Amino acid sequence: MIFPSTIIVSSDPTLLSKKLNELCKKLNNKISANNPDIFTIGPLSGWGIDTVRAINSFLSKKPFQHLNKIVLIRDAQNLQTEAQNALLKNLEEPGADNFIILTTNNSASLLPTIISRCEVIKIRSFSLSAPPQALVITGFPATDFLTSDQIAQHKEDVLSYLEGQISLFQKKLIKNPSKETGLQIKKIIKAIQMIKSNVDPKSALDYIMLA
Numbered sequence: 228m229i230f231p232s233t234i235i236v237s238s239d240p241t242l243l244s245k246k247l248n249e250l251c252k253k254l255n256n257k258i259s260a261n262n263p264d265i266f267t268i269g270p271l272s273g274w275g276i277d278t279v280r281a282i283n284s285f286l287s288k289k290p291f292q293h294l295n296k297i298v299l300i301r302d303a304q305n306l307q308t309e310a311q312n313a314l315l316k317n318l319e320e321p322g323a324d325n326f327i328i329l330t331t332n333n334s335a336s337l338l339p340t341i342i343s344r345c346e347v348i349k350i351r352s353f354s355l356s357a358p359p360q361a362l363v364i365t366g367f368p369a370t371d372f373l374t375s376d377q378i379a380q381h382k383e384d385v386l387s388y389l390e391g392q393i394s395l396f397q398k399k400l401i402k403n404p405s406k407e408t409g410l411q412i413k414k415i416i417k418a419i420q421m422i423k424s425n426v427d428p429k430s431a432l433d434y435i436m437l438a
Contacts, residue, residue, distance in 0.1 A: 229253055230346035231326055232318040234303070237350035238332045238373055246350055247299070247330060254326060256293050263291040269301035279310040282317050286325050295324040303329035304336035311338045318344040333373070361395040364411075364436055375432035385428040389419050411435075 229250060237243045251258055251265075258265060266285040272278045282298050290296050298317070300306070306314070318341065321327050327345075334342060334349075364371055379385060392415050400408045418431040 229326060231321045232345040233327070234329045234331060234334060234337070234342065234345045234347045235350065236331055236334045236347060238377060239350070242350045243330045243332075246348065247328065250328060251297065254293075254295055254297065256295060256297055258299070262293075264293045264295070265297045265299055267299045267301065269299075274300075274302075274305040274310055275307055276310045276313050279306070279313045282314070282327075286317065286322050290324070295326060298325070298327040300327070300329040303331040303341075304333045306337070308338070311341055315340055315344065333376070335376075361399055362392055362411075362435070368436070371436035372433055375429060375436050379427075379429035379432050385432070386419060386422055389415050389422075393419075 233250065235243055235246050235250075237246070248258060256262070256264060266282060268274060268278055268282075285298065286296060288296075298321075300314075318327055329337075329341075329345070331337065334347065362374075378388060393412060396408055396412045396415065400412065414435050418435050421431040421434065422428050
């Protein structure tokens with residue numbers, strides 16, 4: 228069953244596209260520039276309030292070629308605040324056989340009222356089961372916090388991941404002793420303690436990322 232209003236969250240454009248096509252296929256619909264039953268908001272249309280208001284007209288009409296109609300909002304993190312507010316009514320009551328799908332690489336940029344009206348599908352592009360590598364912290368908050376968002380999916384997975392990171396950083400410290408590596412080990416240990424104390428895994432990972 229496809230929820231009437233859905234948000235797909237991933238930093239990987241390929242995974243986003245794959246999931247989007249999967250949902251449309253389940254609806255027996257298909258993404259195409261010539262499909263009259265799909266209304267797309269994205270770079271070509273912009274993410275302003277006038278574009279969002281045009282959704283009302285689209286949803287009020289019957290489908291031409293399919294049993295349903297789909298509003299596709301790509302890169303929803305670019306929606307202006309007033310546009311997000313204008314979208315709320317549509318998300319809550321899209322109408323019979325109407326579906327609204329948003330894609331984003333940063334759900335935190337969306338209003339809580341937007342998220343509360345949607346089913347949220349998070350696609351993990353960061354594999355915790357991949358061959359272990361020491362966590363790379365770039366020093367750029369936007370990049371580092373996005374990495375923590377990718378990791379912070381399941382509490383137990385995050386704990387196992389961080390415990391593995393301690394081992395990796397300890398080996399790194401032995402090979403090339405540095406104050407910075409020692410500090411990272413302390414921060415990882417602190418983050419593990421935070422999670423075990425029921426602190427949200429994302430907040431604990433963000434703590435590690437802070438310089």
